[in-house]
Amino acid sequence: MPSFWVNDGKAELKDAAHISNLGAREVEDAIRNELGGSKIRVAQTGLAGMNRVLFANITNNLGHFNGRNGFGALMGSKNVRAVAALGTRKINFFNSDFLNHTAKHFAKTFRDNPLGEALYTYGTTAFPELLSAAGALPVDNFRRSAVDDTTPISGDTYNTLLLKKRKGCYSCPIQCKRAIALDDPPYTLDSRYGGPEYETISALGTNLNIVDLKAIAKGNEICNRYCMDTISAGMTIAFACECFEEGIITREDTGGLKLRFGDAGLMIELLEMIARREGFGDLLAEGSSRLAKKWNVENKPFHLAVKGQELPMHDPRVKVGVGIGFAVSPYGADHMTAAHDPFFTDENSFMFKSVKPLGIYKALPATEITHDKVRSYMRLENLWRTMDALGLCVFGYAPRGVMSLDVMVQSLNAVTGWDASLFELMKAAERGSLIARAFNSREGFSIKDDQLPKRLFSPKPDGPNAGKKIFEEDDFKKAIELYYEMIGCNSETGRPDRGKLLELGLEWVEELL
Numbered sequence: 001m002p003s004f005w006v007n008d009g010k011a012e013l014k015d016a017a018h019i020s021n022l023g024a025r026e027v028e029d030a031i032r033n034e035l036g037g038s039k040i041r042v043a044q045t046g047l048a049g050m051n052r053v054l055f056a057n058i059t060n061n062l063g064h065f066n067g068r069n070g071f072g073a074l075m076g077s078k079n080v081r082a083v084a085a086l087g088t089r090k091i092n093f094f095n096s097d098f099l100n101h102t103a104k105h106f107a108k109t110f111r112d113n114p115l116g117e118a119l120y121t122y123g124t125t126a127f128p129e130l131l132s133a134a135g136a137l138p139v140d141n142f143r144r145s146a147v148d149d150t151t152p153i154s155g156d157t158y159n160t161l162l163l164k165k166r167k168g169c170y171s172c173p174i175q176c177k178r179a180i181a182l183d184d185p186p187y188t189l190d191s192r193y194g195g196p197e198y199e200t201i202s203a204l205g206t207n208l209n210i211v212d213l214k215a216i217a218k219g220n221e222i223c224n225r226y227c228m229d230t231i232s233a234g235m236t237i238a239f240a241c242e243c244f245e246e247g248i249i250t251r252e253d254t255g256g257l258k259l260r261f262g263d264a265g266l267m268i269e270l271l272e273m274i275a276r277r278e279g280f281g282d283l284l285a286e287g288s289s290r291l292a293k294k295w296n297v298e299n300k301p302f303h304l305a306v307k308g309q310e311l312p313m314h315d316p317r318v319k320v321g322v323g324i325g326f327a328v329s330p331y332g333a334d335h336m337t338a339a340h341d342p343f344f345t346d347e348n349s350f351m352f353k354s355v356k357p358l359g360i361y362k363a364l365p366a367t368e369i370t371h372d373k374v375r376s377y378m379r380l381e382n383l384w385r386t387m388d389a390l391g392l393c394v395f396g397y398a399p400r401g402v403m404s405l406d407v408m409v410q411s412l413n414a415v416t417g418w419d420a421s422l423f424e425l426m427k428a429a430e431r432g433s434l435i436a437r438a439f440n441s442r443e444g445f446s447i448k449d450d451q452l453p454k455r456l457f458s459p460k461p462d463g464p465n466a467g468k469k470i471f472e473e474d475d476f477k478k479a480i481e482l483y484y485e486m487i488g489c490n491s492e493t494g495r496p497d498r499g500k501l502l503e504l505g506l507e508w509v510e511e512l513l
């Protein structure tokens, strides 16, 4: 079993058999000791990836995750445990003065903005309170949208109980990541693995009816030690718990385990079993969609996945654009396809004003499902694809962060010496999205795969919209068809239109379809 070692541009394969069964922290330490240097950066998949848990992920330096889509399983299937890299060459920028000035100004001023201040103070750990108040927090496998008392999982409780240090990506002053510590068996924590962020607090917590931050943090540590996506891991456990409630599986299937919501000990036991593919964990390691097929419950409301990927911790019933993103994303349910609807409901907010250069001129209610919403989603999606392509964090730039889209473009030009415009970047993003869609179309995916799970069409159970049915399934279907028309794809087959391919300079794609 090898690992890759990239040293100032020279690459070699090294034997990693002697470390392959260790936890992610031990592997990182061993690689740095062996190759000599704390500056070595390590991307690795853990035991979950080597065991091909379908939602295994890749961790970078223990605290940053390529969390979704099972890339760790892919890495494990190639028998690669880690990629280690060290670079010492200087990077030359076209306009260093602009970059230095912008970075200093941002570091000085980002906390003047309430979003920047909240991210620094709480990271994303304030979201459970906010979303619960809005009736948008996944609870009880999306059967509820709020918890009675958010105190045990609030950002303040987190900071008091767990926070050891704020952490961040290289040179980022926002420091939205957390190092946590706790010496309280059985929940003693290793601070090297970082602390749970919002998605994890909900996926391993509220969605399983667990409101104990210590247990959630332990679950987070286990996932990070073995390199597993916390969202899909939590959602797969929730799916199995509801199948058990419904009598679809019994103790005979689970090896004697009684599955139930609200059992923190069970959550932790199952995570260990999944990573090791032990007993019932071997089944759960296949993810909820394969199990739904196996147990013949694919169309049941408790199977909450799109294109085989479990839902992230956001409720499309109160954020329609997020629902469109869940459905149309070429790689399954994803909450990172576009900025979320609540940022654009107030025309006086700086978030709304910041996206006017994209041609978004109308503030819309988060629950609206009209052609205006589809168009707005489409443009926001292009912006986030741009940020993905440039490797930018959405918390830094508009609309979610304080740096404007102008500064984003100027920064790119200052790094590269290009003379790019926002228009060109949007077109590049469109090209990327259309190529992904063309690939999916060739592989047999079409609009029939762009569907939300049935539970999301039921009335809201609680929160400010309790009892209301936000939109009908048919309205949502029409919105997706309109999205296809707007992006220039056939709404039956998903195949890009010839005119759209020509407009984007992608005529070569036609030959591959």
Ligand code: SF4
Pocket (backbone or CB within 6 Å): 167, 168, 169, 172, 173, 174, 175, 176, 177, 393, 394, 395, 396
């Ligand atoms: S780059 Fe983004 S994710 Fe990383 S610390 Fe800064 S705000 Fe957080």
